[in-house]
Amino acid sequence: MDPTEQINQLEADLLELGSLLEKAERKRVQEVLKQEQKKVEKELVVKRQQKEQQARREADPSAASKATYTVKITNYAWDQSEKFVKIYLTLKDVHQIPAENVEVNFTEGSFSVLVKNLDGKNHQMTVLNLLFPIDEKESCKKIKTDMVLVMCKKQAAKKWECLTKVEKQSKEKDKPNVDDNADPSDGLMTMLKKIYSEGDDEMKRTINKAWSESQEKKIRGEGMMDL
Structure with a gap:
């Protein structure tokens, strides 16, 4: 099965899991479906990246021998409006490379960024388990001076207290257990x-x-x- 077909199958799986999750009423069944949904999202991100790498190799057979390597994007900030969660990635001179070198992929619960051939390196960031679902079709990217702006469209106008479910769980774990009625x-x-x-x-x-x-x-x- 070629990468395109694999991606199509995974996207179809993700849609069906989402449909099943909406219908599920038992908490245990919901948890199982959510875990499977996360696994499929991760696999989908990997397959998309593999497809992109294959396309680059086919377009430029000599690319494999070039000294380009991939680094993780760690310099970022985020905030939100009523409709969007906005992630600001600071990347010097990113506005000077071709716009098609900046690739952003969205799923309902994640997004990934790949900036190709910036200062001799590829820059990558993947965020899984977003706190709330996003509308992947209405989400987008914007390239500004020394910055990539990732705009995740909220499915619901909720206020996000953090970016991912993992961060929320960590905060709740560290929160002291205070009983207001205790002596x-x-x-x-x-x-x-x-x-x-x-x-x-x-x-x-x-x-x-x-x-x-x-x-x-x-x-x-x-x-x-x-x-």
């Missing part, structure tokens, strides 16, 4: 117990002394500190 003194007690268990002998003596003094004050009615 503040419980948190203090937990902290003191932790300090006591991890502290050296001097720290333990200090805490024991503070505990004893606070209990004496409570008995005399002079303070309410309860460690």
